[in-house]
Each structure stands twice: as C-alpha cells, then as structure tokens.
Amino acid sequence: SCFDLRNTRISTAIELDEKINNELPHLKLETANFKTVIREKIESEWNENGADEIIFYITTNPKQELMPLSKTVSGGELSRFLLAIKVVLASSNQSNTLIFDEVDSGIGGAVSASVGQRLKRLGENRQVCVITHSPQVASVGQNHYKVTKSKFETKLIKLDIEERILEIGRMLSAEEITSEAIEAAKKLIDDSN
Helix, strand or coil, rough: CCHHHHHHHHHHHHHHHHHHHHHHHHCCCCCCCEEEEEEEEEHHHHEECCEEEEEEEEEECCCCCCCCCCHHHHHHHHHHHHHHHHHHHHHHHCCCCCEECCCCCCCCCCHHHHHHHHHHHCCCCCCEEEECCCCHCCCCCCCCCEEEEECEEEEEEECCHHHHHHHHHHHHHHCCCHHHHHHHHHHHHHHHH
C-alpha cells in the first residue's frame, strides 16, 4: 500500500541522510547538512513513481536554513554532494566498478586533493574509473589513461610513469609545460602514493 511504501521511504531516508552526512567531512563539507524530505502528493499528482515527492535539501552553512539541493549549491558543492550520494549508494549495492565523470567539476586545490583521496580510498575495495581534468585527482590514480579525440576517432592511451608526469604537468600548466610544472607533477604523484 501507499502507506507501507511511504513508511519504508521515510525510514530509508533517515538512514541515507545519516550516511551522506558522515561522508561530507571527507569532501571538505564539514559544516554541511543533507536531509531527504518526503512530501505526500495530492491524489491528482500521483504517478508511476508513487504518491510521494522526494526532495533532497542541503545547507553548507549551519546558520542557514535547508534549501532544495537543485537551488542552492555552486557547481563545486554540487559535485561533492553528488559524490557523497554516489559513494553511499555504491556501498549499498554490490557493484565492483564505479565510474565518475568529472565529479570534481568546479573545485580545485585542497578540495580537489580531498576528493582525490576519497576516490582513492573507494578504489581500495572496488574498481574506480574517474574522468577528470584535475591534476590533484589524476595524481592519486593507480593507472592513468589519456583520452584523445579527433574528428573520426577517440583513443584511450595508457600512460607510463614518465608520460603520466608530463600529462599532470600539462594539467598544471598553461600552454607550455614548464620545468616547475613537471616538478609539481612529480610531487603530487609522490605525495599521493
């Protein structure tokens, strides 16, 4: 019945909120709060998804009220909330592979490093594939592949350590890969392993 389904959704939402809120400090969102709100729809709004509307609410500042996720966060915050949600959902299913496509969009520096470390820890128990433009995230990977695209084909090239250093150096540089960028790339790789 709708009543049983609603009760299951409510109890699952409480559990989901707790797990996601425990994940947020790992992603430099120490003061953030996540809450799932379940609202009963009027009968004319019922559809194949049921008689409830489910909305994710968040705040990144404890002094501000919770607002719908879709209306309140920056791109970088949204990336991290989505990563937290995906991490929690992945832990509840038996998937051996997780794929993240630019989950680090809109973030940089220390936040990128913490996201990279979180992804690395996830990779200890399963295969994690990450598509990224962040040198901090790329530096923590066990393997590094470069994707090249032309008009007619897309290539995936596994990089050896020297090629990896050059690629991370390129990510850190503007147009020309400087010796400073190469040294910074080596340091990122060394620090993350």
